[in-house]
Amino acid sequence: MSWEPVYRLVKKIPRGRVATYGDLARKLRLPGGARAVGYAMAACPSGRGIPWHRVVGAGGRLRIPEPHGSLQRRLLETEGVRVEFGRIDMDRFKWKLKARRAKSKPGKSHPER
DNA sequence: CTAGTGACCCAAC
């Protein structure tokens, strides 16, 4: 499976901003959800300019284990993202997407199977 | 096919 769409979206994350796995998954409508994004990022190929460090967990929490965790934190701070106690101020650094909440869908003409 | 794991998310205790 090609995670190209995921990488493409990640590459679109502006400097000094971060996005969450869940949001990216919703944006891309990935069947695997946040988990798929996590897997995609884990398999993230290097040398493609993919700012993987701008992808964080829900609530702006860093879910990446060592040693990449430290690297991610350093890179984020370098770009101007404040990382404190493994957390990020989503209020100021979250990348504002047009993602709509997958909430209720009234008048659905395609019910579950 | 089943079972285990994972850079996830969320509710509940």
Next chain:
DNA sequence: GGTTGGGCCACTA
């Protein structure tokens, strides 16, 4: 604030 458990799906053995 922390730990558990369920859900969700992709990938590997």
